[in-house]
Amino acid sequence: MNRRRLPAVVVLAWLLANAGPAQAEKEVVSPDTVPGTTKVDAEGVINLVEKISQFVIVDARIRHDRLQGYIEGSVSLPDVETTCESLASVIPKKSSPVLFYCNGPKCGRSVHSSNKALACGYTQVYWFRGGFEEWKNKNYPYLKK
Numbered sequence: 001m002n003r004r005r006l007p008a009v010v011v012l013a014w015l016l017a018n019a020g021p022a023q024a025e026k027e028v029v030s031p032d033t034v035p036g037t038t039k040v041d042a043e044g045v046i047n048l049v050e051k052i053s054q055f056v057i058v059d060a061r062i063r064h065d066r067l068q069g070y071i072e073g074s075v076s077l078p079d080v081e082t083t084c085e086s087l088a089s090v091i092p093k094k095s096s097p098v099l100f101y102c103n104g105p106k107c108g109r110s111v112h113s114s115n116k117a118l119a120c121g122y123t124q125v126y127w128f129r130g131g132f133e134e135w136k137n138k139n140y141p142y143l144k145k
Contacts, residue, residue: 017047030111030129036118037073042134045099048126056091056098060113064105069142071135077110084120091122099126104133
């Protein structure tokens with residue numbers, strides 16, 4: 001074997017050994033709570049919509065995910081575009097109740113957006129951890145583009 005190639009072979013073997021199932025098992029799982037928010041389930045979302053007329057629902061997913069369906073009345077504001085300015089364009093009053101959701105427990109986008117809203121001074125932040133996955137699994141109506 002060529003001695004010059006040995007390091008490359010060793011590196012390649014290490015990469016292959018470490019890119020197998022152990023890497024695939026790592027999943028993004030959102031936390032159980034987001035400090036400063038009120039966590040709700042699908043029924044909680046419905047209750048909030050029924051009780052609060054100016055309730056804003058923000059879909060924190062990327063636009064491609066939204067093509068799979070979205071909660072009626074939700075506003076698309078992907079977490080990667082969420083800033084204090086973009087939030088203000090959707091929710092002018094920082095005291096307005098706002099809920100963030102994304103794909104579900106294996107999605108961290110709504111966590112990121114909720115934290116951004118809190119950092120921007122929003123005071124009534126709700127978080128729907130189950131997200132679109134829970135909504136769809138419970139056969140609640142949704143829209144598709």
